[in-house]
Amino acid sequence: MLDEIIASLFPDGHEVRRDKGVILGSATLRSGVRMLVLGVADRTALGVDEAIRLSGHVLDSIGRDSGPILVLVDSDSQRMSKRDELLGLNEFLAHLAKVLIHADTNGRPTIGLLYGHSAAGALLATGLATRVLVGLPGAEPAVMDLPSMAKVTKLSMEALQEKAKSTPVFAPGLSNLAQMGAVHMIWSNAASLADQLEALLVDLPAARDQRDALGKERGGRLKAAEIAERVRDLALQVR
Template sequence: MKLASLLPALFPAGHAINRENDVLTGTATTAAGVVTVIGTANKLEVGVDHALALSACVLASTRAHPQRPIVMLVDTAGQRLARRDELLGINGCFAHLARSLEVARRRGAPLLSLVYGESVSGGFLSFGLMADRIFALPEAQVRVMDLRAMARVTKQPLEKLQALSESSPVFAPGVDNYVRMGAVEAVWEGDLAAALDAALASAVPADLRAERGLQRAGRLLARDVAAAVAAGEA
């Protein structure tokens, strides 16, 4: 869905969201009250300047309104692969953004993400994947790492990974696979404003991703392995 259609569908009561260099910052009105909105548009490759702008909005929100919900709208092709960003410490800027969101969480702000476009690698990991709850639109594309990049990193043949992706959602891109793994809680269709209002009205759940992954047959071992580690058995 295009951003121009998404914003009025999500926030029919109005919003004051600024878009600068495809970085979204601002506020919107919902049935639950005013929420802070951050995000990306146009498949933005997130760089140093973008990460700092997003984190500045998060910190300003948690400073002025510690318990105000933060809604993250995700459309990113990943992190910016540029020498300037590497020299300026893009990894540190991404860590700063992640820590800013953790500060907001600890001060009582619910964190919610909606993937409406692309969500790839570091551009997704540094803010959208930091949410308490992640939702997606049916046409969204979710993949933490492209299979070609995964082949280079793991030194495994691309053909082998493609074959694995046919049977294992861990290797496969797409919203449905991330729903199966429990990372995406649900896909929103129909009345988006009502879906958002319902998510904001419900209490932030415990981390149920591993549990959902087992129930949905997407991650069969994660819950039991995590429990064994927590119990000191592994």
């Protein structure tokens, strides 16, 4: 599936390779602009070894290239292991997010493309660290899967599924994350991905984080934007 997605995104050719679950490379847009490409494939868990290669790929490109950056995501959650935690996985995941955020706010707009699964720390370090997160139909993001939630909340799966119908706030799924403002848009599988990517690039939102306003507009997060704004105002007054 990844090969088809990349072919549809970059009909003019690309140098994107997949190695041990990590996607690295670049591609030429029809406008001639080079786009840096990276990501996680094959539902691979994002651990220290994967994260350091991804952040290195972005840092190597800074100062050398000038185009936008695409982050493709089909991952598991963060790698859950003694070794990864022992080595400071939180720092590696944060570092990857920081590098992406820095690039985005310094002239290298970042776009996340969620085409498979992702969850928890892996999603924070990749798709949620980009300026615009796009979902493809069939993508299955899940901060927490329902069986695990059932265990923690001590509610039955049936009860959770019933509650999920009335609120997007906890249940997995692309449309729920879109309502929250986390996923900006969902592309169509029927149209050329290259067309949709180029349309996005010519009309890119500003770098300022507006996901809370988006979540409010879509009815998924009614309080976040207002609370943040009120605290900001109070903090600016106290000086």
